[in-house]
Amino acid sequence: xxxxxxxxxxxxxxxxxxxxxxxxxxxxxxxxxxxxxxxxxxxxxxxxxxxxxxxxxxxxxxxxxxxxxxxxxxxxxxxxxxxxxxxxxxxxxxxxxxxxxxxxxxxxxxxxxxxxxxxxxxxxxxxxxxxxxxxxxxxxxxxxxxxxxxxxxxxxxxxxxxxxxxxxxxxxxxxxxxxxxxxxxxxxxxxxxxxxxxxxxxxxxxxxxxxxxxxxxxxxxxxxxxxxxxxxxxxxxxxxxxxxxxxxxxxxxxxxxxxxxxxxxxxxxxxxxxxxxxxxxxxxxxxxxxxxxxxxxxxxxxxxxxxxxx
Numbered sequence: 001x002x003x004x005x006x007x008x009x010x011x012x013x014x015x016x017x018x019x020x021x022x023x024x025x026x027x028x029x030x031x032x033x034x035x036x037x038x039x040x041x042x043x044x045x046x047x048x049x050x051x052x053x054x055x056x057x058x059x060x061x062x063x064x065x066x067x068x069x070x071x072x073x074x075x076x077x078x079x080x081x082x083x084x085x086x087x088x089x090x091x092x093x094x095x096x097x098x099x100x101x102x103x104x105x106x107x108x109x110x111x112x113x114x115x116x117x118x119x120x121x122x123x124x125x126x127x128x129x130x131x132x133x134x135x136x137x138x139x140x141x142x143x144x145x146x147x148x149x150x151x152x153x154x155x156x157x158x159x160x161x162x163x164x165x166x167x168x169x170x171x172x173x174x175x176x177x178x179x180x181x182x183x184x185x186x187x188x189x190x191x192x193x194x195x196x197x198x199x200x201x202x203x204x205x206x207x208x209x210x211x212x213x214x215x216x217x218x219x220x221x222x223x224x225x226x227x228x229x230x231x232x233x234x235x236x237x238x239x240x241x242x243x244x245x246x247x248x249x250x251x252x253x254x255x256x257x258x259x260x261x262x263x264x265x266x267x268x269x270x271x272x273x274x275x276x277x278x279x280x281x282x283x284x285x286x287x288x289x290x291x292x293x294x295x296x297x298x299x300x301x302x303x304x305x306x307x308x309x310x
Contacts, residue, residue, distance in 0.1 A: 008038040011045055019048045024056065031063050036072040043067065043078040050085035058093055061086060065097045068104065073112065080104060080115035087122035094119060098130045105141045105194060113146070114186035117193035124193075128200035135201055135208050139215045142194045142227070147187060188224060195219065195230035202234040206241035209234055213248060220252045225260050232256065232266040239273035246274040257282055265295055272302040277310040279303070 007026050014021040022045045030042035046057045046064060064086070067079035083101065087094040097119070104116035123130065131138065202209040209216060216238075219231030235253065239246035253276070256267040268286070271279040280303050287300035 008033070008035070008041045012041045015041065015044050015048055019052075022049060024049065028060065031060065031067070036070070036075050039067060039070065039075045040072075040078045043075065043082045047078070047082040047085045050082065050089060054086060054089035057086070058090060061093050061097075065100060068097070068100045073109075076104075077112045077115055080112060080119060084115055084118040084122070087119040091123050091126055094123060095127050095130050098123065098127075099134070102131075102134050102137060102141075105138075105190060106145050108146065110146075110183040110186040110190070113190045117190040120197060121193045124197050124200050128197075128204045131197050131201050132205045132208055135198070135205075135212065138194055138198055138201070139212060142191055142198065143215060143218050143222075145191075145194075147191070191224065192226045192230075195227045199230050199233045199237070202237035206237050206245075209238050210242065210245045213238065213245070217249060217252055220249070220256065225263055228256065228259065229263045229266055232263060232270050236266065236270040236273050239270060239275075243273065243275040246270070250274055250276045250278060254279060254282060257286060261292055261295060264290075265298060268295070268298050268302050272305060275306065275310045277306060280306050280310070 007030060011023065011026050011030060014023065024045070027042040027045040030038040033039050033042070043064065046060055049057050061083075064079050064082050067075055068083075070076050070079065080101070083094055083097055101116045101120050105113050105120075107113050107116075198209075213235075216231050216234050219227050219234070222228050222231070232253065235246050235249045238249075250271065253267045253271050253274070256263055258264070259267065264286075268283060271283070283299040283303035283306070287296050287303060290296040290299065
């Protein structure tokens with residue numbers, strides 16, 4: 001154990017101070033270390049090398065994936081970080097890890113699922129087919145999965161706490177405000193990655209989304225504009241494949257015509273693909289009143305097209 005501890009320190013010093021001095025043979029040895037710090041440090045080394053020279057560490061990908069299920073959270077989280085570095089540079093090598101990474105999207109703490117989302121985000125564009133079989137799980141994670149309380153001070157409002165306990169709780173939370181903000185940001189970013197993965201599923205397998213349109217409609221009323229926008233894009237892909245399949249989404253799309261600009265623009269396009277006759281007059285109103293010329297022109301063109309084709 002003493003020898004492993006010395007090796008861990010040597011490798012950690014290289015990771016932190018001089019990545020060019022990383023001893024990859026030592027990292028390989030420490031991937032099997034008894035101590036969690038050794039395994040985590042080896043994963044840090046692999047993550048660093050994967051950023052610049054990914055081919056040097058590809059042979060360790062299977063072991064990194066195994067460590068996603070380690071008994072120690074810090075090891076699991078660092079394994080996800082290493083896979084993020086690998087996925088950015090050699091995405092093909094990380095595709096087999098998709099099931100494990102998707103499962104982690106429902107895990108705590110937010111940093112762990114944020115790192116898993118980072119790996120998945122790099123796979124989405126080139127390997128959307130790898131996510132199709134996980135469609136139901138992705139919807140569950142997005143709409144029913146873990147979130148982060150926007151106001152952690154609510155913890156201190158419980159009637160079960162005495163005034164003194166409430167004050168102590170508030171004082172504790174105040175000292176951790178930056179930590180709470182980071183966790184909330186990571187949690188929200190993870191949800192947005194999941195939403196974007198579902199957009200890619202809709203693009204390559206719209207029939208998978210057609211049968212789950214009710215879940216997409218839930219996305220259209222989400223508090224996060226990025227999730228609403230992703231839901232609109234999913235409707236567009238469904239409508240492009242079969243306009244009639246998007247009929248139930250027309251009214252929710254119309255309700256988004258006064259949303260933030262990027263959601264409005266996507267809603268206008270989706271209404272066109274859905275051949276939504278009821279959208280003609282609302283779109284003409286936008287064309288004549290919207291302060292954004294691009295949106296106004298898009299609305300005018302879409303209204304004209306619908307008038308001629310719906």
